[in-house]
Amino acid sequence: MFILKRILCVGGIVAPQSTSLPVSQFSSCHNCLRSSKRRSPYSSVDSERYSSLVKSVMSSKVSSQTPETLQAEDDHIYGPVVRAQTPARAEMMRVPKTLHPFLNCVETFVTDEPESGPPARISLNRGQGRSSVPSVTRILQQTLSPEQVFYLERWKRRMIAELGEEGFKEYNQKLFRQGKLFHSAVEDFLTSGPTWEDRNPSETTEHAPEVQGYMQSISHVLEDVRAVRAIESTVQHDTLNYLGIVDCVARYRGVLCVIDWKTSDKPKPFLSNTYDNPVQVAAYAGALNSDDNYKYQVENGLIVVAYKDGSPAHAHRLNQELMLEYWRTWLLRLEKFTAQRSSHESSAFSGK
DNA sequence: GGATCCTTCTTCTTCTTC
Structure with a gap:
C-alpha cells in the first residue's frame, strides 16, 4: 500500500x-x-x-531494475542465460512502411445482410493454397521484442526451478487444456439453438466442472453479446498474406466486435496487462475486413479475461482509435516477420 | 494413418515505513 x-x-x-x-x-x-x-x-x-x-x-514497473540488472542477478542464481537483451524502445516510435487500411470500405458498414441465422464457421483448410500463409499467432511469437523474450525466458527458468521440467510441462498442458475447454464451453453457449439470446448465462450451469468458474466469470459480459456472426472462423488477408481463426464476431453493446476470450490466473484489470492480445485482435479484424467471405466490417475489438474462481471477467473494449493504433503495431510486426523470413530464406539459399 | 497447422497460455517484483 x-x-x-x-x-x-x-x-x-x-x-x-x-x-x-x-x-x-x-x-x-x-x-x-x-x-x-x-x-x-x-x-x-x-x-x-x-x-x-x-x-x-x-505489479507495474516501479522498480529501477532493468532486464540487464535482473539478468545479472538471475545469472548469479540460475546460471548464465543464452542471450543478452536490450529493450527495443525505438520500435514503439516506428511507423509501418505501408499503412494498409484497416477498413476495406466505409460504405460496407451499411449492410443488408440479416443478422439472424447461424454464425459463420469457416474451418481452416491448409490444402487450398494456404500452406505457406503464416498465422497471426506464429507471426506474433516470432516477432516478440527482446524484452518480452527476456521476461518470458526468465519466467520459464523460474518455473522449471520450482516445478522441475516435468512439472512445468504438466503446468503448461493444464493451462492449455483449461483454455480449450473454456473456448468450447463459450462456443456451445453461443450456438446452443436459435433462442440462445433469451437465455440467462448466469443460470446456465451445465458446464464441465473445470470451466464452471470461467463461465460464471463471463456471465455479465455474455449478457451484452448479441447477433453472433462468426464463431471459431478462419479469416485471411490476401494482400498482406496472413491468416488466423477468430474466436467470435458479435455485437457487444450494439457494436460489431471481434471478441477474444482469454483465461488467466492473474488479474488483468488493464488493457496493458494483456500484452500482445490487442495486436492479435486488430490483426484478425483487419483480415476479416478484407476477406470476401464476410460481408461486413468490424470497427471494435473486445478482449475478455475470465477467471477460474468466478470473479467478474475484465472486458477490455478496443474502440476504433485503439484498433487503428494496434493495427499499425501489427503492420510493424508483419514487416519484421517478413524481413526475418526473407533473410532466413536468402541465407538458406546461399548455404549459410 | 501420420504429420502439421491454428489455437490454447506464459512476462513487466522490490523494499521501506508506520
Whole structure:
C-alpha cells in the first residue's frame, strides 16, 4: 500500500479508463504533502473493491531494475542465460512502411445482410493454397521484442526451478487444456439453438466442472453479446498474406466486435496487462475486413479475461482509435516477420 | 494413418515505513 500511495502522490499515475475508481481518490495528493501525520485520504479506500487495481499497480514497473540488472542477478542464481537483451524502445516510435487500411470500405458498414441465422464457421483448410500463409499467432511469437523474450525466458527458468521440467510441462498442458475447454464451453453457449439470446448465462450451469468458474466469470459480459456472426472462423488477408481463426464476431453493446476470450490466473484489470492480445485482435479484424467471405466490417475489438474462481471477467473494449493504433503495431510486426523470413530464406539459399 | 497447422497460455517484483 505504501508504494501505491507514493505513486499516486507524485502523480506518476492517472486513473486508467477501464477502472471505475473515482477521480476524487486520485486528486487529493497535496493533503499528504502538507502533513504526514494527518489521516491519509487513502485509508478510507475500499481495499476489497479496488484489490485488482492495487495488485496491478503493485505489479507495474516501479522498480529501477532493468532486464540487464535482473539478468545479472538471475545469472548469479540460475546460471548464465543464452542471450543478452536490450529493450527495443525505438520500435514503439516506428511507423509501418505501408499503412494498409484497416477498413476495406466505409460504405460496407451499411449492410443488408440479416443478422439472424447461424454464425459463420469457416474451418481452416491448409490444402487450398494456404500452406505457406503464416498465422497471426506464429507471426506474433516470432516477432516478440527482446524484452518480452527476456521476461518470458526468465519466467520459464523460474518455473522449471520450482516445478522441475516435468512439472512445468504438466503446468503448461493444464493451462492449455483449461483454455480449450473454456473456448468450447463459450462456443456451445453461443450456438446452443436459435433462442440462445433469451437465455440467462448466469443460470446456465451445465458446464464441465473445470470451466464452471470461467463461465460464471463471463456471465455479465455474455449478457451484452448479441447477433453472433462468426464463431471459431478462419479469416485471411490476401494482400498482406496472413491468416488466423477468430474466436467470435458479435455485437457487444450494439457494436460489431471481434471478441477474444482469454483465461488467466492473474488479474488483468488493464488493457496493458494483456500484452500482445490487442495486436492479435486488430490483426484478425483487419483480415476479416478484407476477406470476401464476410460481408461486413468490424470497427471494435473486445478482449475478455475470465477467471477460474468466478470473479467478474475484465472486458477490455478496443474502440476504433485503439484498433487503428494496434493495427499499425501489427503492420510493424508483419514487416519484421517478413524481413526475418526473407533473410532466413536468402541465407538458406546461399548455404549459410 | 501420420504429420502439421491454428489455437490454447506464459512476462513487466522490490523494499521501506508506520
